[in-house]
Amino acid sequence: MLKKLFGKKEEAPKTVNAVAPLTxxxxxxxxxxxxVFSQKMMGDGIAIDPTIGKVVSPVDGEIMQLFPTKHAVGIKAKNGAEILIHIGLETVSMNGEGFEAHxxxxxxxxIGDPLITYDLELVKEKAKSTIxxxxxxNGDDMGDLxxxxxxxxxxxxxxxxxxSSK
Structure with a gap:
């Protein structure tokens, strides 16, 4: 009865297409x-060697985690996929210097909403890599990638x- 009153619950999509979060x-x-990344200890995915210090949302979803140092962000897509964007390598040691969360x-x-902007030149100078x-x-809980x-x-x-979700 309540379903009739409030309409059908929106069904989660089975497949989500993620766009590039960086240029x-x-x-x-x-x-x-x-x-940790090259041996896929945290999960599968890709990497981007950025030319601009701006990260946008690759999917429609919700921010699950924003690291206090603003060097990484976790997003949950509408199909349940959990996406981690980790800006550069060993950037946690920068303690947020040069990073701004939006x-x-x-x-x-x-898709396309600004998440984090950062000083790419500073990351080049202070971190191991900008990649x-x-x-x-949560790839084990998902279907195909x-x-x-x-x-x-x-x-x-x-x-x-x-x-894709299972």
């Missing part, structure tokens, strides 16, 4: 100079991943 060159995770935990986001892994951290065949991407434009 730059797409790399395989195996090319990331950090074994969202907070619990924020609802749409940014984009990881599906298709990596699109793209090399150069613009934030919020090209699709880079197709993530």
């Amino acid at each position: 730059g060159n797409v790399k395989s995770l195996e090319e990331v100079p950090d074994p 969202i907070s935990e619990g924020s609802k986001v749409s 940014t892994p984009i990881i599906i951290t 298709v990596k699109k065949d793209v090399t150069s991407v613009t934030a919020g434009q090209e699709e880079v991943l197709e993530i």
